[in-house]
Amino acid sequence: MACSKLAYGSFGYVYVLLILGLAGMSLLSGSRKEAGSDVPAIALLLLAALIRFLGQVLAINILSALALALGVFALVGLLQLNRRPFALSPFWMATLFLFSLPTEMVLQRTLGFPLQMVSAELSCHMLSALFSNVVCDGVRITLEQRDFLMDLPCSGASGLLLSLAFVVTQNAVIRRQYAENTRPILA
Numbered sequence: 001m002a003c004s005k006l007a008y009g010s011f012g013y014v015y016v017l018l019i020l021g022l023a024g025m026s027l028l029s030g031s032r033k034e035a036g037s038d039v040p041a042i043a044l045l046l047l048a049a050l051i052r053f054l055g056q057v058l059a060i061n062i063l064s065a066l067a068l069a070l071g072v073f074a075l076v077g078l079l080q081l082n083r084r085p086f087a088l089s090p091f092w093m094a095t096l097f098l099f100s101l102p103t104e105m106v107l108q109r110t111l112g113f114p115l116q117m118v119s120a121e122l123s124c125h126m127l128s129a130l131f132s133n134v135v136c137d138g139v140r141i142t143l144e145q146r147d148f149l150m151d152l153p154c155s156g157a158s159g160l161l162l163s164l165a166f167v168v169t170q171n172a173v174i175r176r177q178y179a180e181n182t183r184p185i186l187a
Contacts, residue, residue: 012099012100012101012102013100014100015096015097015099015100015165016097016100018096018169019072019093019096019097019100022088022093022169022172022173023076023079023081023088023093025086026079026081026084026086026087026088027079027081027084028086029084029085029086030084030085030086031084032080032083032084033083033084033085034083040077041074041075041077041078042074042078044070044071044073044074044077045071045074045075045078047070048067048068048070048071048074049067049071051063051064051066051067051070052064052067052068052071055067062106065098065101068097068101069094069095069097069098070094072090072093072094072097073090073091073093073094074090076088076089076090076093076094077090081093086173088172088173089171089172092168092169092171092172093172095168095171095172096165096168096169096172099161099164099165099168103161104158104161107161113139116139116150116151117138117139119139119150120136120138120139120140120141120150121136123141123150124136124141127141127143131143131144139151
C-alpha cells in the first residue's frame with residue numbers, strides 16, 4: 001500500500017472521545033424510562049473478558065479487539081443508555097468503537113487487493129479504448145514499454161471510513177420509533 005501512516009493509526013482517540021461524549025450526554029439526559037435487568041450485560045462483560053483472554057493466549061489481536069467492542073455493547077446495556085431520554089443503541093455504539101481500532105489498516109489489508117484488481121481492470125478497459133498496445137497483468141499495466149502499477153488511494157479509503165463512521169454515529173443516536181409492543185433485537 002502507498003499509505004504511510006502509523007501502524008495503529010493516530011485518530012482512534014477521537015472516536016473514544018466521541019463515545020464518551022455521547023455516553024455522558026445520555027447519562028445527563030435523565031433517568032431511564034423503564035427498568036431493566038443487568039444480568040445480560042454482566043454476562044456479556046464476562047464473555048468479553050473470556051474472549052479477550054483467549055485472544056491474548058492465542059495471540060489473535062483481532063479477536064481481542066472484537067471482545068472490546070462486545071464490552072462496549074455490554075457497558076451501554078449496563079448503564080442502560082438505551083433506556084434514557086437521549087437513548088443510544090448498544091449495537092451502534094459498539095460498532096462506533098470499532099473505528100477507534102486500526103480498522104482502516106485491517107480493511108486495506110483484507111479488501112485492498114481486490115479493490116486494486118477492480119481498479120486495474122477498469123483502467124485497462126479505459127486505456128484499451130484509447131491505445132492499441134495496452135497489456136494488462138493483474139495490477140500491472142504496460143503501455144508503450146512503461147509499467148504502471150495500480151494502487152488503492154489512501155484518501156479514498158480514509159474518506160470511505162470517515163463516511164461510514166458518520167453513518168454509524170447517526171445510527172447510534174437517531175433511533176427509529178418502534179411500535180409499543182415490539183422490542184428491537186440489536187437496538
